[in-house]
Amino acid sequence: MMKPLRKRHLQIWIALALLLPAGIVSAWLYVPGAATIESLKKESPALLPEIAYSVEGNCYTANLRSNQPGTSWQLEWKNKAPLQVPSAVIYRRINNEPDITKNELVGRIEARGNYIFPLNANTAGAKEMKFFLYDFIHQATIDSLIFKL
Numbered sequence: 001m002m003k004p005l006r007k008r009h010l011q012i013w014i015a016l017a018l019l020l021p022a023g024i025v026s027a028w029l030y031v032p033g034a035a036t037i038e039s040l041k042k043e044s045p046a047l048l049p050e051i052a053y054s055v056e057g058n059c060y061t062a063n064l065r066s067n068q069p070g071t072s073w074q075l076e077w078k079n080k081a082p083l084q085v086p087s088a089v090i091y092r093r094i095n096n097e098p099d100i101t102k103n104e105l106v107g108r109i110e111a112r113g114n115y116i117f118p119l120n121a122n123t124a125g126a127k128e129m130k131f132f133l134y135d136f137i138h139q140a141t142i143d144s145l146i147f148k149l
Helices: 003-029
Strands: 050-056 060-066 073-079 088-093 104-109 113-119 128-135 140-148
Touching: 050 140, 073 104, 104 113
Parallel strands: none
Antiparallel strands: 050 060, 060 073, 073 113, 088 104, 088 128, 128 140
């Protein structure tokens, strides 16, 4: 290697020795802060004290909970295993209406876990509460539940 080439080589290595650490530090400073992860699932309400009725399925347990006078109701859904259908929602059947849009949407269930859904208080005088699990992608009823009051 000739003397001018060695000199140029030394200058390039000195420049790289200064620029590489400066580039690494500046890149680290420009990294944006970590985004906060917000849960899509809302905080569950407190469970009502009394399990009024319970239904046991193959891969779930459904409890109908109420307070002592029976004025407030909750549906507690416990998945024992992940659902085979990822797009399952629970509807409350109103007046045996076959049209899905005329029934009351209770909530969506997903993977294994516990879900608590508050129910509307329009159950005065009702003798039973009917729920059904619906797959809205395939537009099919998966299962139905009847709680005799």
